[in-house]
Amino acid sequence: MTSRINPLLILFAVLVYIFLMGPLIIVLGASVSDTTYLTFPPQGFSLRWFENIFAISAFKRTIITSLELAFLATGLALLVGIPAAYALNRYRIKLPSWLSTVFVLPILVPEIVLGFSLLKSVAVGMQTPIFLTLLVGHMLLVLPYCVRVVSASLASFDFSIEEAAVSLGSPPLKTFFTIVLPNVRSGVIAAFILAFITSINDVSTSLFLTGPGVSTLPIQILAHVEQFFDPTIASVSVLLMLLTVAVMAIVERTLGLTFLAK
Template sequence: MSQQQKNGPVALAFNALVIAFMLAPLLVVCVVAFTPENTLTLPTTEFSLRWFRAVFVHPDFMQSFWNSLWLALASASIATLLAVPAGLAITRYNFPGRGLLNGLFLSPLLIPHLVLGVALLRLFALVGGAGSFGFLILAHALIVTPYTLRLVVAALVGFDRSAEHAALSLGASTATVFRRITLPMILPGVTGGWMLAFINSFDEVTMSIFVTSPSTVTLPVRMYMYATESIDPLMAAVSALMVALTACAMVVLDRIYGLDRILVGGK
């Protein structure tokens, strides 16, 4: 018996324990969300949708939800509009500063969001945009663009350009080739990048704390603020809804692009 076969059950057990350790807090939160009690109670003797109903009639949480939804939609779309031409330039052309451009787009992944939040707060204050929803969109687009660019670049690497060359030789314009050949062929990567950007924008809290205003508070920030003031199961219900929303988005992303391709770098 090989060493790999001997370590198989041990490795499987270790991975199962790690997954259980990571998912246990989420499971506990989701179970607590169904309690009918006024406090965080586990185990509970019965299940109730009381706190889920309370979420949908809570004006602050509903307003924050819509803020997060429109913010994620706008920032993910802007990130995609930036990532597609940037990905084409990085993968297809050799020009001075190519590596610098690639590093510039990916740099938000290297900077802690706490540092970005403080820096953007200062910048927005200097230009008179502090608290503006438009500047909040730009801030989120900044941090989610690397995710979209990574998947767009992965879709373009190894891209067979024979169909493009054939279309160009037959008289099609560059714009027509991009619209009718290139974009449809890389669309899974573009769509997957948009979905990943949407998820990261919707769940972002660290940077958003610094750049939101009372009228533009996002759902994660609202949850953080509420958790500092109360310990009732309403927070667990909101958390369970966010877990469900994120899980649904990940399932869609897996169907469109494949999570295994994302984890291995799009290969």
């Protein structure tokens, strides 16, 4: 399709993309500026603000916490989410239809409300440690993504392939790992990435669940900005952008970048 588009529209789209990219480039520039205040274009070039991240123990701590949380929450969500997605597709007729609605409901609950409710019911109500409460919150935050993305992948899986394997003598559990899972691989990878990124970047759910000594990186950034306005935050932001780049590179390697277009 090469039907011509109004040049004004094209100009508009170019401006929109400048609008989208500009602020991120500015953050990148500000992070390497050799000044004690945030400025763009950068004056001089220095990586000292990156070094400064690791000099501040709160950042070091929360980076580790955030990574732990993201891996654990995503892993747990996949652990219970993949079987659920499988069941929802494989036993569609046998299971009641409200069951799949359970995994849509979380969309109707604002994340900030989830965080606050978990604070009241779990953190205070059950006196759970902070990290555990955060883990529950993040797991719940990403579980619906996991179920829905893997489910979408399974929806186009032909279960007679599974039956073929069983008829050839492969036991059910073995069949799941050797036949079903390899064929929904892209869905599982996509779910993992989506969940991981959602967890790492989350503010609204974590907001109420962090506490003395245990916080996540985005919450720590918010707290830091209230007090200091130096390029450290820009450097941390760049680190997070690098993470995004890494994630997109993984997607490119494993699924091809066209996958992102979907």
